[in-house]
Amino acid sequence: xxxxxxxxxxxxxxxxxxxxxxxxxxxxxxxxxxxxxxxxxxxxxxxxxxxxxxxxxxxxxxxxxxxxxxxxxxxxxxxxxxxxxxxxxxxxxxxxxxxxxxxxxxxxxxxxxxxxxxxxxxxxxxxxxxxxxxxxxxxxxxxxxxxxxxxxxxxxxxxxxxxxxxxxxxxxxxxxxxxxxxxxxxxxxxxxxxxxxxxxxxxxxxxxxxxxxxxxxxxxxxxxxxxxxxxxxxxxxxxxxxxxxxxxxxxxxxxxxxxxxxxxxxxxxxxxxxxxxxxxxxxxxxxxxxxxxxxxxxxxxxxxxxxxxxxxxxxxxxxxxxxxxxxxxxxxxxxxxxxxxxxxxxxxxxxxxxxxxxxxxxxxxxxxxxxxxxxxxxxxx
Ligand SMILES: Cc1cc2nc3c(=O)[nH]c(=O)nc-3n(C[C@H](O)[C@H](O)[C@H](O)COP(=O)(O)OP(=O)(O)OC[C@H]3O[C@@H](n4cnc5c(N)ncnc54)[C@H](O)[C@@H]3O)c2cc1C
Numbered sequence: 001x002x003x004x005x006x007x008x009x010x011x012x013x014x015x016x017x018x019x020x021x022x023x024x025x026x027x028x029x030x031x032x033x034x035x036x037x038x039x040x041x042x043x044x045x046x047x048x049x050x051x052x053x054x055x056x057x058x059x060x061x062x063x064x065x066x067x068x069x070x071x072x073x074x075x076x077x078x079x080x081x082x083x084x085x086x087x088x089x090x091x092x093x094x095x096x097x098x099x100x101x102x103x104x105x106x107x108x109x110x111x112x113x114x115x116x117x118x119x120x121x122x123x124x125x126x127x128x129x130x131x132x133x134x135x136x137x138x139x140x141x142x143x144x145x146x147x148x149x150x151x152x153x154x155x156x157x158x159x160x161x162x163x164x165x166x167x168x169x170x171x172x173x174x175x176x177x178x179x180x181x182x183x184x185x186x187x188x189x190x191x192x193x194x195x196x197x198x199x200x201x202x203x204x205x206x207x208x209x210x211x212x213x214x215x216x217x218x219x220x221x222x223x224x225x226x227x228x229x230x231x232x233x234x235x236x237x238x239x240x241x242x243x244x245x246x247x248x249x250x251x252x253x254x255x256x257x258x259x260x261x262x263x264x265x266x267x268x269x270x271x272x273x274x275x276x277x278x279x280x281x282x283x284x285x286x287x288x289x290x291x292x293x294x295x296x297x298x299x300x301x302x303x304x305x306x307x308x309x310x311x312x313x314x315x316x317x318x319x320x321x322x323x324x325x326x327x328x329x330x331x332x333x334x335x336x337x338x339x340x341x342x343x344x345x346x347x348x349x350x351x352x353x354x355x356x357x358x359x360x361x362x363x364x365x366x367x368x369x370x371x372x373x374x375x376x377x378x379x380x381x
Contacts, residue, residue: 012140012141013141014141014142015125015127015139015143015144020045020144020145021045021047021123021144021145021146022044022045022046022146022147022148022294023044023046023146023148023149023150023294024049024145024146024148024149024150025046025048025122025150025152026049026129026137026149026150026153026158026159027048027049027050027151027154028048028049028050028052028054028116028124028152029059029112029152029279030115030262030279030283031261031262031263031264031282032050032153032262032283033048033054033112033115033283034072034115034279034280034283034287035150035152035261035286036048036116036119036122036287037072037115037118037119038284038286038290038291039119039122039287039290039294040119040120040121040122042294043294045123046119046121046122047124047144047146048116048119048122048123048125049127049129049144050124050127051126051127051128051129054112054113054116055108055111055112056109058108058109058242059154059242060108060175060275060276061105061177061202061204061213062107062108062111062206063103063104063187063204063276064104064106064277065101065102065103065277065357065362066081066101066104067101068280069104069106070362071362071363071366072115072118072280073118074111074114074115076110076114077110077111077114078104078105078106079104079105079106079107079206080105080205080206080207081102081103082099082102082103082104082105082186082187083099083102084096084097084098084186084187085097085103085186085187085188085189086186086187086189087188087189087190087191087340088189089190089192089336089340090192090193090194092340095341095344096344097343097344097349097353098344098346099349099353100349100350100353100357101354101357103187105204105205105206105211106206107206127140128140129153129159130158131158132158132159132258135147135149137149148259148290148293148294148300148303149258149259150258150260150261150286150290151258151259151264152261152279152283153264154244154262154263154264155172155244155245155246155263155264156264157251157260157264158264159258159264160255160256160260160264161255161256165247168219170219170247171247171249171266172219172245172246172247172248173199173215173216173217173218173219173245173247173248174216174219174221174223174244174245174246175213175216175223175244175246175273176213176214176215176223176241176242177202177211177212177213177214177227177243178211178237178238178239178240178241178242179209179210179211179239180210180212180236180237180238181208181210181239182205182208182210183207183208183210184203184210185205186205187202187204187205188202188203189201189202190202190230191332191336191340193329194229195226195230196215196216196221196226197216197329197332198216198217198218198221198328198329199214199216199221199223199328200215201213201214201215201226201227202214202215203234209240210236212227212230212231212234212236213230213243214226214227214230215246217270217271217328217329219245223243246263246268246275247263247266247267247268248268248270248271248322248325249270249318250265250267250311250312251264251265251266252265252308252312253265253282253286253308253311253312254304254308257304259286259289259290259303259304261279261283262275262278262282262283263275267279267282269318269321269359270318270324270325271321271322271325271328272321272356277362278359278360280365281360281361281365282360284364284366285311285364286307289306289307317359
C-alpha cells in the first residue's frame with residue numbers, strides 16, 4: 001500500500017485565527033509553485049495550500065521541453081531526454097518526427113521540491129480548499145483571507161464563481177496512464193482508432209519506468225480498456241494507475257477578483273494536452289504581475305486587467321489548435337498517414353514544432369529572483 005504523506009483527520013489541526021496572507025496560492029503543483037517562485041524576496045507573506053504534500057501526487061506523464069526545465073533551474077529532476085517523436089498509425093509502423101528542440105521526462109516530486117526551494121520564504125501547508133467568499137477561502141482547516149488569491153487547483157476551477165467544471169459536459173479531455181518499471185529509448189505516440197478515436201496513446205520512458213497511457217478529447221470515451229490494450233501490446237504490466245481530466249479550452253484568467261493559472265484557467269494546450277510548460281509560462285506571467293502589486297508598483301485592479309489581457313491574447317492560438325483537435329477523429333486513414341509521413345521531413349517538422357514551442361517559449365523563464373538580503377546585512381551595507 002502506498003504511504004500517504006499528507007496529514008489527515010485529527011492530524012490536520014485548524015488554522016490559527018487570523019491566518020491571513022498577502023498572497024494566497026491554492027494548489028502546489030506546476031502552476032502554483034511557479035507563481036510562488038516569482039514572489040521570492042518580496043517580503044510578502046506568501047501562503048501556498050494543497051491537499052497533498054508537495055510533490056506527493058503525480059498527475060501527468062511529466063514530459064516538458066528541456067529548455068524550460070533548464071531555464072527554471074529544474075534540470076536536476078530530468079530523467080531522460082529525447083530529440084524526436086516516434087509515431088505509429090495503423091498503416092505506418094514507425095514514423096520518426098525530428099524535433100528542433102528536446103523533450104525531457106522528469107521526476108515529479110523532485111521537480112516540485114526544486115521549485116518550492118526557489119520560492120525562498122513562501123509558507124506551505126496542507127488543506128483541502130473548498131470554496132471562497134470574496135477574499136476569504138474556506139478550507140477543511142478553517143478560513144484564510146488574502147487580498148491576492150490565486151486558483152492553481154487544476155481543472156475544477158474550485159474558486160471560480162458558480163458551479164465548478166464537471167465532466168462530461170465541460171470542455172475536458174481525459175487521460176489515464178500506468179507506470180510499470182522498464183526502459184525505452186523513444187517518446188512514442190499512437191494515433192490509432194483501435195485505441196481511441198479522438199485522442200492518442202503514448203509511451204514516455206523515464207529512466208527506470210515507462211509512462212504508458214491513452215487520452216481522449218471526448219470526455220465520454222472510456223480510456224481504461226484502451227490503456228490496458230496498449231500496455232499489453234507493448235509487452236508491459238499495468239502497474240501504478242493515475243488519471244485525470246484535462247481542460248482543452250482557454251477560460252477567463254481572472255474572475256470575481258481571483259487569478260486563475262494552469263489548468264484552472266484552461267492553459268493546457270488542446271490536441272497535445274501539453275499543460276506543464278504552459279502552467280510554467282502563465283505562472284511566471286502571473287507571478288510578475290503579483291510581484292508588482294506587493295512591491296507597490298501597481299494596484300490589484302491593474303494586475304487583474306493586465307494578466308487577464310495577457311492570457312486572453314493567446315486565445316486565437318488555442319482556438320487554432322482546438323480546431324486541429326476536433327478534426328483528428330475525421331482524419332484517420334490516408335490523410336493521417338500522409339501527415340505522419342510529411343512530418344518525418346526534418347524541415348517541415350522543425351518548422352511546425354518551432355512555431356508550437358513559440359506559443360510558450362522557454363526564454364520567458366528567467367532564473368529565480370535573488371534571495372532576500374537579511375535585514376541586518378542590508379542595514380550594515
Ligand atoms: C494522464 C495525464 C498525462 C499528462 N502528461 C503530460 C505531459 O507529459 N506533459 C504535459 O505538459 N502535460 C501533461 N498532462 C497535462 C498536465 O498534467 C496538466 O496540464 C498540468 O498538471 C497542469 O498543472 P497545474 O499546476 O495547473 O494543475 P495540477 O498539476 O493538476 O495541480 C493542481 C494541484 O492542486 C491540488 N488540488 C486540487 N484540488 C484541490 C483542493 N480542493 N484543495 C487543495 N488542493 C487541491 C492538487 O493536489 C494539485 O497539487 C497530462 C495529464 C494527464 C491527465
